[in-house]
Amino acid sequence: MDLMKEKLLEWNFPQLVETFEEQGFDDESFPLLTEDSAKEIIPKLGIRLRFMKFHRAEFGMASAVTFEGDIFNLSEFDSVSTTSSRSLLSNATVTCVPETPSPIAASPSSLSPLSSQSISCESVSFTNMRSPSQSADTASTGSEHLLMFDVRQILDKDPHGLKLVKRIDKCKFLSKADKKTLVHILCAHLVTQYGNRPSYFVKEEMAREIIQAFPFLKDPQGITGYESFYCRGATRVPACGALEDRLCYLRRLNNMATTPFMTQPKKRPRHGDSSPMQSAAKQVCLSTAIDEPTVMIQWMKSNTCKDDSSKVKEFMEKTAMYRHQWIKEKGKQRSMADILDKFPRLLEPGMIEQDFKILYPDAEEKLYEKWNDMSEKLLTYIQKVVPTWKTHMQDEDFVLEDLTSEQRQNCAIYTLPTLFTGRRKFKGGRVSYSEAAAAFVDFQCENTGLDQYLKDINRDTRSQPYMLILGGSALAPQQVFVIFERHAFQQSSLVKALDVCFKTHFVFDLSYQEKCSGVWEFIESVVFELKGSVKSNTIREFRAYCSSHDSSD
Structure with missing residues (x-):
């Protein structure tokens, strides 16, 4: 019963393991479960609906298939492994016609696994059993009919998508440009089939199939793993993700002539809401x-x-x-x-x-424990995502392989504003790389008067805290300070300054500076591993990249 237990635990139904064992289910009979049988075993409707959703997706919906009048019942597959029979059924598209003419089409829930019942079929084609091209009526039935999109097949039909698939399979990496192409093609397919307002169920299935087609895109720390592409909304929390953003943009273009697209600015929650204290x-x-x-x-x-x-x-x-x-x-x-x-x-x-x-006693030393390895991942990642990353640094003339360990750690810190930029609260959208870097670290020459510099800080235009470097180079700074409330606190290294600057936000319960908010959210969620909702897709993509490469190593 390894398969049955494995699937129940994978689908998050550990309470049903004992129930199925008491009913005598095993690996052979578990795939044959029907909705009628499930009603007796799982009396609670909500749990049963969720369970049947996973069961249909894994084992299919038909129990007997007739090819040109010849009946193949599941009882005849005793000598065939469960996996093989499940693969056969999941790959078959069956157009069913009842032997007795009836205006009511047979529904998947009416099919029984008993060998005495059979269905005659006019045609059988070995393509995906649940095609995304099914009618909108089928999609509108909600979670009772599980959609399944063949993402690779959709991409292969587009010339740009065909090149994209080959490139992704070769590199096992999704760049920003490739992700944009991927989302554009898949959203175009959704709009063609379901309009520009598909249901959340359709969007969730598309996002799920993306990480099924390309497993290295799954966020290992996410709840579903596909939040980067779609995350369902809740009360006062709108849906988000690359698919949702693209569909919103298409709706805005469609409605621009009549209804201007406006978003209400939301007040940023104060830090520490999920504090252990x-x-x-x-x-x-x-x-x-x-x-x-x-x-x-x-x-x-x-x-x-x-x-x-x-x-x-x-x-x-x-x-x-x-x-x-x-x-x-x-x-x-x-x-x-x-x-x-x-x-x-x-x-x-x-x-x-x-x-x-x-x-936060468990997070005190996280930065020092993880930054050596994290810096190497950041340097490898940014070369793939932003090939021109050196142009955004103060010092461009250096060879990465020739840097010392401390210089590489400092270099990784400067990559953060390029990878994880912030967003303006109102108009303007995402900030530029240079704006994010200037808000994160300020470079001044060696002969700058510190007292006068602190007096000249404009609180309205210069959000604090931030890091200040006086003299030296970006990779080997002469003096490093943390600046807040017009006070300068000298630190022994750039990594130490980053640690103190981040902790200042939490001790004083400060909101992140909007121009470099993405950097601090990355430090909070990935480095210090503090609980909180991750809103940035770039952070989810980096976590997925680290997870896929750690597993391959």
């Missing part, structure tokens, strides 16, 4: 006076003696929970200036890292 924070009411933290905070504000550094560190550690609750107090918008006014000791070295460690 959130549940504990809810249990503490800030209106209740807590004498001990209040006394410690007042002592740290009043006492400026540097000899008490160990005591300051101790008090900052004990008040970290209170500070986190105060910053995220419901209904309050704490600015960085307000936070530093109440907790000025956060400006001392190591205090931001200590607060982050208390909030």
Whole structure:
């Protein structure tokens, strides 16, 4: 019963394993299950519908096939393996005509696996059994009829798609240009068959078949694996993905003459909503006076003696929970200036890292643990995705193979704004590579006056925090600083500056700068592995690339 258990676990129905075993099902009888039999075994309708969806997709819907009057019942396939019989049925397109004329066509659920029932067929062709060219009436029946698109066949019919398939099979990689071609061809097929507003079920099936045709595109950390192509919407959360974006664009072109396409700007959620401290924070009411933290905070504000550094560190550690609750107090918008006014000791070295460690103990050292290997993947990936990536760097004249380990790690940091750019909240859309890089790291010459530089920062045009490099080259900077609230904090290396700059966002509960938001979302989800929804398709594509190459290695 390995096949039966394997499929039930794969379809996420572990509770049904014992039920099927009690009913005497095995690997031979499991594929023969019909909807009538399933009603007795799975009484709950919702679970049964989801189960039958996977069962039909895996084992097909017909139980007996007649070729020119000769009946081949499933009972005659005893000597044939289950996989072989399933392959035969899944590859057959059968046009069925009832032996007794009737205005009602036989539905898949009315077919029985018993050998006494048979269906006469006028014609049989060995193409995909569930063709995407079926009528819109069939698609409108919802999840009761599982669509199946032959993505490779659709692409092969287009001259550009034919070249695309050969290129993808050879390189096992999907570039931005190739993904655009892929999505355009498949969306054109959807619009032809179902109009420019196909149901979510149709779009999900198309996205699922894309990663079935090209498994290396599957996001290993995604729920479905195909979120890069389509992710179903929910209440107040619109659908997203490359297929949905293309269909929205086609609808906008179609409606532009009558109804202008407008999107309402959405307020970015504040960081830390999924913080591991959130549940504990809810249990503490800030209106209740807590004498001990209040006394410690007042002592740290009043006492400026540097000899008490160990005591300051101790008090900052004990008040970290209170500070986190105060910053995220419901209904309050704490600015960085307000936070530093109440907790000025956060400006001392190591205090931001200590607060982050208390909030996220498992993620404290993630960057240092992973960046050496991650930098190599980024450098390999960007050469395939953006061949002209060196033109976006301050130093173009270098040979990647000649760089030291530290220089390669620094180089990988500079690739982030090129790979994961941000988007403007309102008009303008995606920002350019240069805008993203300038918002991420600022390069200044060695003789720049730091005090005057900090005074000249315009908070309206220069979002903080960010990294500042004074002197040296991009690959070997002379001085590295983290800038926030017009304060400069010198760091020992560029990797250290990246770590502190990221943790500052979470400790102060800051939103990412929109121009380089993609970079920080990448650091958050891929490097630090903090829980949260990934909205960027470029991040999902990079995770799929890493997963496919790790498995091939």
